[in-house]
Amino acid sequence: MGTGTHELACHHCGAVFRRVPLEPGESSRCLRCDSVLESYSRFSAREWLAIVIATGIVFILANAFPEVTLFVQGKGQAASLIDAVRVTWESGYPEVAAMTFAAGFLLPLAHICLLFWILGALAFGRLPVFFKESLHLLDALLPWCMVPVFLMGVLVAVVKMAGLASLVPGIGLFATAVLAVFITMLTGLSSHKLLTMAHDMGLDAPVEKTPRAPTPALFARTWALILAACIMYLPANFLPIMEIASIGGASSHTILGGVIELWGMGSWDIALVVFIASVAVPIFKIVALSTLVFLAQVRSTSQLKQRTQLYKVVEFIGQWSMLDVFVVILLSALGRFGNLLTIKPSGGAAAFGCVVVLTMLAAMGFDPRLAWRRAGHRRHLSSQRANITLN
Numbered sequence: 419m420g421t422g423t424h425e426l427a428c429h430h431c432g433a434v435f436r437r438v439p440l441e442p443g444e445s446s447r448c449l450r451c452d453s454v455l456e457s458y459s460r461f462s463a464r465e466w467l468a469i470v471i472a473t474g475i476v477f478i479l480a481n482a483f484p485e486v487t488l489f490v491q492g493k494g495q496a497a498s499l500i501d502a503v504r505v506t507w508e509s510g511y512p513e514v515a516a517m518t519f520a521a522g523f524l525l526p527l528a529h530i531c532l533l534f535w536i537l538g539a540l541a542f543g544r545l546p547v548f549f550k551e552s553l554h555l556l557d558a559l560l561p562w563c564m565v566p567v568f569l570m571g572v573l574v575a576v577v578k579m580a581g582l583a584s585l586v587p588g589i590g591l592f593a594t595a596v597l598a599v600f601i602t603m604l605t606g607l608s609s610h611k612l613l614t615m616a617h618d619m620g621l622d623a624p625v626e627k628t629p630r631a632p633t634p635a636l637f638a639r640t641w642a643l644i645l646a647a648c649i650m651y652l653p654a655n656f657l658p659i660m661e662i663a664s665i666g667g668a669s670s671h672t673i674l675g676g677v678i679e680l681w682g683m684g685s686w687d688i689a690l691v692v693f694i695a696s697v698a699v700p701i702f703k704i705v706a707l708s709t710l711v712f713l714a715q716v717r718s719t720s721q722l723k724q725r726t727q728l729y730k731v732v733e734f735i736g737q738w739s740m741l742d743v744f745v746v747i748l749l750s751a752l753g754r755f756g757n758l759l760t761i762k763p764s765g766g767a768a769a770f771g772c773v774v775v776l777t778m779l780a781a782m783g784f785d786p787r788l789a790w791r792r793a794g795h796r797r798h799l800s801s802q803r804a805n806i807t808l809n
């Protein structure tokens with residue numbers, strides 16, 4: 419019983435369309451930049467609520483049990499995310515500890531609670547209190563919830579340690595794998611989708627306002643963030659990210675050194691993942707964003723569609739460069755065997771975390787609609803229907 423009366427604004431180019439009720443399997447696309455405006459929701463509010471509750475239970479399991487246990491000479495050392503955060507804090511890197519605690523625990527938990535709050539009301543045909551505020555908060559939280567990246571971090575840590583000692587995966591690891599799948603599903607529930615869900619239920623939800631037009635002041639801010647990320651990229655790669663002390667002696671490891679080591683161990687696939695996430699992705703993000711900002715600034719009219727696609731890629735890969743930071747803190751939590759083996763995070767990890775946060779802020783702050791606007795596309799297309807395509 420879609421009302422179908424209100425409008426849909428494209429968040430990537432700023433065009434506005436009349437909303438058309440969708441059939442199962444359909445999605446509507448922007449006529450101008452081809453971004454998906456809306457896709458048919460397979461689940462009702464009640465079904466989504468059930469998924470959120472299941473996610474909450476898996477979240478508790480993932481954090482209550484250790485991810486892996488490392489055995490060195492018969493002695494075992496278990497580690498969960500919380501252990502890893504505590505060890506990192508105690509090693510003198512509170513900023514790295516805080517960053518990983520937020521991205522791996524606090525913000526995903528807030529995301530689950532917030533969806534429970536919103537869907538708990540919608541499932542019973544009511545609007546939640548503070549609906550508008552909750553939706554704003556949801557949009558702000560989403561890019562920073564990194565459970566899938568953390569899962570990949572655990573897997574990389576397992577491969578790195580496998581050659582050194584015996585490892586036993588824990589219940590936490592399996593729970594984290596399931597959690598990553600659930601969280602990825604829930605990422606699809608954007609504020610926009612929840613709002614249209616409320617409208618379709620016939621609730622008196624606020625109408626989504628066309629996002630405020632971006633101002634050219636954005637250019638200066640984005641350039642400043644890109645420049646800061648470039649500067650931090652140097653210590654992130656030249657300083658060691660961790661130090662390993664064992665009976666065999668002490669050694670420090672840089673990101674690239676770790677990749678070469680993994681390759682040498684024969685784990686070329688994991689080496690490739692770490693190389694792409696830690697070395698290639700940050701450079702790609704910096705180069706791609708600089709290009710996008712520059713082209714928008716000089717009012718370039720060419721390849722607007724492709725530039726919008728490129729922005730979406732930059733947005734999507736943003737959090738994946740956090741991978742190596744998770745690996746380092748996990749290894750630190752596992753490698754606590756006194757003189758036998760001690761692993762500690764090092765300055766490079768803090769610098770690397772800064773690069774990730776700075777590039778993410780730069781990407782989120784830049785508004786791709788500015789490129790369309792500067793290229794002269796001001797007209798709203800509210801008289802037209804959106805393009806309906808079958809998935």
Ligand SMILES: [Zn+2]
Pocket residue numbers: 428429430431432433448449450451452453
């Ligand atoms: Zn568009």
